[in-house]
Amino acid sequence: MSRAYATRVAAVRRMSPHFVRFTLADEELRHFHTGGLDQRIKLFLPRPDGTFPDLGLWREPQPSLMEWYNAWRALAESERNPIRTYTVRDIRPAEREIDVDFVVHGTEGPASAWALSAAPGDELIVIGPDGRHENAGAGIEWSPGTATEVLLAGDETAVPAICAILESLPETFTGEAYLEVPSEQDVLPVRTASAVAVHWLPRDGAALGEPLTAAVRDWGRRRSEGAAGGGEEFAEIGAEDPLWEVSEPEGFREYAWLAGEAGVITALRRHMVKDLGLSRKQVSFMGYWKRGRASS
Incomplete structure (x- = not known):
């Protein structure tokens, strides 16, 4: 089960020429807990004016993935914001934080362009697991079974x-x-x-x-x-x-x-x-x- 988190950038760290680490914070991230591994998330990047479209993400109960995705697809192209899939680098529920590493390669792609200009305080919407649900581990592909x-x-x-x-x-x-x-x-x-x-x-x-x-x-x-x-x-x-x-x-x-x-x-x-x-x-x-x- 996934949900939306209205995170803000708490810290930015340039790890290397091509890696930038963002620490994202939100009180609700106390529920973001699956154990880490290769946990996939969706990042809602802002539109050029810094805003996000209204997809009903904050209503209760929150819309399902297909509901908000279909609403996003129905928007005029000029109204859509970029959405990208990332994996979480670290999860700290007690601190209400997650780390996400971006690969930066210039400003041609929306994610790289955002990462090169973003600063503490900037908003980034994260679609990720809700640890209160039994299937919170969706989006984790690492599954070695009996293999060591x-x-x-x-x-x-x-x-x-x-x-x-x-x-x-x-x-x-x-x-x-x-x-x-x-x-x-x-x-x-x-x-x-x-x-x-x-x-x-x-x-x-x-x-x-x-x-x-x-x-x-x-x-x-x-x-x-x-x-x-x-x-x-x-x-x-x-x-x-x-x-x-x-x-x-x-x-x-x-x-x-x-x-x-x-x-x-x-x-x-x-x-x-x-x-x-x-x-x-x-x-x-x-x-x-x-x-x-x-x-x-």
């Missing part, structure tokens, strides 16, 4: 989720984490009690997805031949095939979680299932964004 040997892989858009997952893992987990970022200066501190080895992959001029693809393929070569063998047939992904699928790897030792640019991530998932022999049930993949297409 994991592969985490993603580009900069997946860095907040991967770091939050790493910080949650107990010492019984082993494996590898690969995080592709724009530059060497974008390597961020992350702690984990697990034995998962963390590898940062700065592009520094390389093509998007190139370092991540090379690292995951190298992981596949090093992986023991009989580690996981679904041996499933895997059809080529077409234009209409899903770019997002969450697995439930019960009974398996290995589990892979992949997120980032859809073309890169689906190719890696195909490689794991078709070439390495992992079962589809062992690989969760999330196309967080797609080159050349705006996402909401």
